[in-house]
Amino acid sequence: MITSFNHPFGLVLMSGEFFKFCSILIPSVFLAALYVFAAWSTGHLLLKKFSKQNGLVTSYVMGHASLGIFIQLVAVAGMLRWYILLPLLSSIILANWRINGLPKLNWQENNPIPKSRLTQILIFGLGVLVILTAFLAFSFPGTDALAYYMAQPKLIAATNKYIPLSGYDFFAVLPAIAEMPYAVMYSFGGDTIGLVAAKLSIWPVFVAVLSLLWLLARGIGIGVEAAWIFVVLGATSTAITLVAWDGKTDLVGLMYGLTAILWIPGLLSKALDKKLLWLFGFMAACAIMTKFSYLLIFPFCMGIPLFLLWRRHPRLIFYIVINVCFASCCAFTLGWWAKNYFLFGDPLAPVFSFLPSTPKFPLEQIWFNPDNTRWIFTTYPLALTFGLYPMQHGGVSAIWLMLIPSLWMRPWQSETGRKALYLSLGGIAAILAWSLLRPSVIAPRYFMPALLLPCLILVFGYEKWLTKKRMWAVATLVASLVILAFHIDYAYAAYRTVTLPFVSALQGKVGATPLFDRANRLASDSRSGVRVLLLSYSSEMLPSKMIGSFLPYTELKKSEHLFDWALRNKVDYIVYDPITHKGFDLDKLPPSGLTVEKIEYAPKVYYLYVLNRTDITQ
Amino acid sequence: MSSPLRITKRFFRLLPFISYCIWLVLLLGLTWGSLPFLTLDNWFVPPEWLKSFVRSIFYRDYIF
Numbered sequence: 001m002i003t004s005f006n007h008p009f010g011l012v013l014m015s016g017e018f019f020k021f022c023s024i025l026i027p028s029v030f031l032a033a034l035y036v037f038a039a040w041s042t043g044h045l046l047l048k049k050f051s052k053q054n055g056l057v058t059s060y061v062m063g064h065a066s067l068g069i070f071i072q073l074v075a076v077a078g079m080l081r082w083y084i085l086l087p088l089l090s091s092i093i094l095a096n097w098r099i100n101g102l103p104k105l106n107w108q109e110n111n112p113i114p115k116s117r118l119t120q121i122l123i124f125g126l127g128v129l130v131i132l133t134a135f136l137a138f139s140f141p142g143t144d145a146l147a148y149y150m151a152q153p154k155l156i157a158a159t160n161k162y163i164p165l166s167g168y169d170f171f172a173v174l175p176a177i178a179e180m181p182y183a184v185m186y187s188f189g190g191d192t193i194g195l196v197a198a199k200l201s202i203w204p205v206f207v208a209v210l211s212l213l214w215l216l217a218r219g220i221g222i223g224v225e226a227a228w229i230f231v232v233l234g235a236t237s238t239a240i241t242l243v244a245w246d247g248k249t250d251l252v253g254l255m256y257g258l259t260a261i262l263w264i265p266g267l268l269s270k271a272l273d274k275k276l277l278w279l280f281g282f283m284a285a286c287a288i289m290t291k292f293s294y295l296l297i298f299p300f301c302m303g304i305p306l307f308l309l310w311r312r313h314p315r316l317i318f319y320i321v322i323n324v325c326f327a328s329c330c331a332f333t334l335g336w337w338a339k340n341y342f343l344f345g346d347p348l349a350p351v352f353s354f355l356p357s358t359p360k361f362p363l364e365q366i367w368f369n370p371d372n373t374r375w376i377f378t379t380y381p382l383a384l385t386f387g388l389y390p391m392q393h394g395g396v397s398a399i400w401l402m403l404i405p406s407l408w409m410r411p412w413q414s415e416t417g418r419k420a421l422y423l424s425l426g427g428i429a430a431i432l433a434w435s436l437l438r439p440s441v442i443a444p445r446y447f448m449p450a451l452l453l454p455c456l457i458l459v460f461g462y463e464k465w466l467t468k469k470r471m472w473a474v475a476t477l478v479a480s481l482v483i484l485a486f487h488i489d490y491a492y493a494a495y496r497t498v499t500l501p502f503v504s505a506l507q508g509k510v511g512a513t514p515l516f517d518r519a520n521r522l523a524s525d526s527r528s529g530v531r532v533l534l535l536s537y538s539s540e541m542l543p544s545k546m547i548g549s550f551l552p553y554t555e556l557k558k559s560e561h562l563f564d565w566a567l568r569n570k571v572d573y574i575v576y577d578p579i580t581h582k583g584f585d586l587d588k589l590p591p592s593g594l595t596v597e598k599i600e601y602a603p604k605v606y607y608l609y610v611l612n613r614t615d616i617t618q
Numbered sequence: 619m620s621s622p623l624r625i626t627k628r629f630f631r632l633l634p635f636i637s638y639c640i641w642l643v644l645l646l647g648l649t650w651g652s653l654p655f656l657t658l659d660n661w662f663v664p665p666e667w668l669k670s671f672v673r674s675i676f677y678r679d680y681i682f
């Protein structure tokens with residue numbers, strides 16, 4: 001039994017309920033691991049011969065994207081069933097094992113262990129943070145994940161086909177390749193194990209993102225110690241860590257985007273390999289499909305470094321662009337246009353929408369009024385790090401601000417420095433473009449690759465400090481350690497806030513996670529054809545049997561009282577979150593023929609109204 | 619060279635580094651005050667004035 005959430009090892013001390021907990025945890029970990037192996041095997045089979053260490057992560061990312069595209073097509077075809085997915089994933093793993101064998105790491109060639117004791121402590125702290133993040137993933141999803149990111153795949157798994165989620169049909173015009181692993185988890189695991197497995201499946205993506213930061217720094221020639229600072233910069237960016245465990249899929253886009261940047265032609269090698277051009281184009285397209293906002297920044301993030309790297313060979317630039325565009329179009333066709341063609345008959349939506357029936361995705365977004373937008377713009381670029389604006393959801397680590405003085409070392413003079421400079425210029429141009437075209441959309445996770453790229457030149461400046469101004473480097477390292485300690489503390493606080501109550505709720509304790517209690521109350525209704533009116537964003541918490549048939553609040557008529565409308569439409573439950581859905585009067589007496597039971601899960605936040613129609617109960 | 623002069627020269631030579639250390643402390647403070655979840659009885663709970671200061675600069679209400 002849990003006696004307190006405050007115990008740091010509360011997870012281990014629950015001996016009484018330990019087996020119940022394990023019966024959810026073990027299958028969830030197994031499912032998430034199965035998908036990692038399937039993704040890596042797919043990528044390894046597709047890429048087969050790539051250069052050593054880059055190959056391991058690149059194979060996983062390539063496979064993740066390819067599987068996402070394929071499973072989305074399976075869903076569009078209405079065939080997303082576990083007995084189709086299981087042989088598919090198993091045969092991919094077995095085929096890769098038979099053809100290519102197990103992954104091999106060649107540490108000797110690229111030794112990641114630094115000589116400095118302080119950097120070794122930094123790596124230890126990083127390890128603690130990464131492990132804590134895995135624990136955080138074992139929690140109830142965050143708001144956006146409950147509203148769409150996890151709800152849409154749950155609906156796909158429940159119906160075995162791609163049906164747009166009620167109230168969010170405009171999102172369905174965008175590709176959902178990042179959400180497809182979730183659909184696989186729900187398909188295999190059902191509501192509870194599927195939820196836990198889906199959330200755990202993002203943790204390997206988080207690790208892959210950190211690995212890509214390491215590979216990118218090392219790939220352009222930055223030393224081991226400075227490369228670790230770049231990784232710590234990523235791991236202490238809340239725009240990365242917050243989405244590593246709350247159920248959102250932003251990190252998948254970042255992972256694809258960083259892989260595309262890693263394989264920018266001419267960055268790692270001067271040789272021009274057509275296979276790499278295709279990989280670059282494919283991954284860039286997948287990143288845009290996963291995070292649509294990247295469409296605005298990638299022409300700068302990738303176009304500027306590409307142009308600067310090949311500026312002495314204009315004909316080759318043309319050759320590269322043609323090949324990259326062709327590869328991107330292939331990816332768009334399979335992952336986006338084909339899906340939209342079969343679902344809406346309008347393949348190029350939302351960029352070019354030709355049919356009036358196609359749901360309209362809001363391409364223009366305004367989050368704040370002009371005064372507040374002006375204020376946000378004034379606080380740039382500090383707001384990108386310390387900003388707490390609504391919906392910002394994290395920022396980039398303050399380590400980049402710590403490293404700005406390292407530019408005095410003029411790190412751009414060597415070949416490595418020039419490559420870092422080209423990437424940094426691309427990133428800065430992308431940030432400028434974003435801040436000018438979307439000034440009120442202050443969400444670093446929407447353009448994270450652009451924020452990470454300028455840090456490369458700063459990190460290379462730090463490397464110069466290591467050799468020429470050791471005292472400055474040590475001060476930065478100590479400050480980075482303090483930032484890491486803050487993040488470990490915040491992750492530990494989050495662990496107590498989100499993980500322990502969720503574990504407790506899974507063991508049957510009522511009140512620990514109110515949303516989960518409400519979901520369980522709905523799931524306990526064994527009737528078929530139950531109708532739920534959702535005055536809430538949390539559609540994911542509806543059981544599989546109800547998620548395809550719930551009524552969104554947009555269907556309500558203002559002229560009619562809610563209970564009258566509910567009686568007329570034979571509604572059985574009203575899920576009500578007054579904090580997000582104000583203006584509904586549910587305290588009024590119900591009309592004759594209807595009795596209403598109000599269940600409060602959290603005062604003024606989460607309610608469930610159980611509606612009993614006396615005409616059917618009598 | 620007299621001792622006070624030597625100390626003054628040394629101070630001015632160290633001034634950029636001292637300024638850098640102040641810069642680092644400032645950034646650490648702002649990071650501490652802006653991190654989420656640090657409201658529980660944790661190891662390093664930031665003081666209320668620091669959180670209010672960060673919020674006064676980096677928070678504005680949205681349009682809705």
